[in-house]
Amino acid sequence: MPKINQLESLKVLKAVVEGGSFTAAAKRLNLTVARISKSIERLEFELNAKLFIRSTRYMQLTDSGERTYRHGVKLLEQWRGLTDELTETLDKPKGKIKISIPMSWGLSVFSTVLAKFMVKYPKISIEAHMSDQYVNVIEGEYDLVLRLTSKLQDSSLLCKKLKTYKFMTCASPEYLSKHGMPMIPEDLKNHSCLVYSQQGSRLKWQFIKGSKKTDVYIKPHLQSNNSTLFRETLLAHQGIALIPEFVVENDVLSGKLIPILTDYSNQELNLYSLRAADHMLSMRLKLLNDFIYDELT
Known part of the structure; x- marks a missing residue:
């Protein structure tokens, strides 16, 4: 079997584990199910290990698959951190930030804050998703989630309280x-x-x-x-x-x-910023986080 693109295969493995199926992973990565299946097959061949127990009715991660997933997530984050570090400087911050924000707050407050931020940092692009529904930081692959709630549920995410509204x-x-x-x-x-x-x-x-x-x-x-x-x-x-x-x-x-x-x-409603604990804090994300906090306080 030919050598594989290991970085792509780890991305596929991460999407399959977090999505729960090949179909969900294909949708997330905009690939065909056949491409997802082949990528997992090649990764298993490369590692000489079975990553999933599959049947027509269910799919279960093996112990080897669990270990590969844990290490893979770290490797992907390190790769992303490396690319950020090489392409971004304090003088010229750039790159993309994917965020989720509450709908009403986003329209009433954040739209003005965001406009000011983009004027100050024109090389940073923003992908903003607006919803009052609960969103999963990890599964949605968000760099930052802003959440309005009376009580924040216990979480393994890094959390910072930004403001309290009445x-x-x-x-x-x-x-x-x-x-x-x-x-x-x-x-x-x-x-x-x-x-x-x-x-x-x-x-x-x-x-x-x-x-x-x-x-x-x-x-x-x-x-x-x-x-x-x-x-x-x-x-x-x-x-x-x-x-x-x-x-x-x-x-x-x-x-x-x-x-x-x-x-x-x-x-009262508290506004929190949430981000994944195992993700490196890029320069552009730190700038956005600090900018939002300064604008609101």
Whole structure:
């Protein structure tokens, strides 16, 4: 059997293990399933070891496959670090960064931060994926993931807290003049409410006053998985929203929207940066991480 491109074969092995199948690996690497199969076959021949136990119904990594995968990941990262080191300097940082960012925060806040960063570092290219869904840093092969959450799950990833945002209950003066000012959370049941929810989540808002928590179950006038959508609806005087402050803070400052139920607080949202612990920190990624932190603090 002919010699193989070992670097490519390790990339294929990594994709197969993390994707769980040849088909998933082929999709990730934009290769044919036949190419994936041949690459694994040649790698097994080169190492004189069986990497997978395969049948028509399942595929299982062998002990040799597990060891090869662990070492392969490290070798690939070292190769990437070497290429970064040879092509990038502090004076002329360049290269590509793949990031994932929350949709609403990305549109409301990060778009401005990113524009400033790209003006300052024109040789660094960005591949930005925007989603409020949970994304896997490793499987998605992201250099950096920015995540908004009330509570970060335990993780083996390198994590840094960047900022804390508050929720705000608000409506337009015109809406409140027509429909009245809610004085307690239970009053919201008699109002048109704009409710953020992910699929399967419960439609409730929680308000906190002292040690007392009040849950209000809402029948939404508008329901969406993107808070940015609510801004124009609020400005059109169509209801009340419990919304992250970064979406509406300028409208509140200008008087277009009014905070209500200000005696109560809500859960906070923390913004974290996450990256793989076993990946070398490239110059360009360090610059982006530091730039975001400086812009937000």
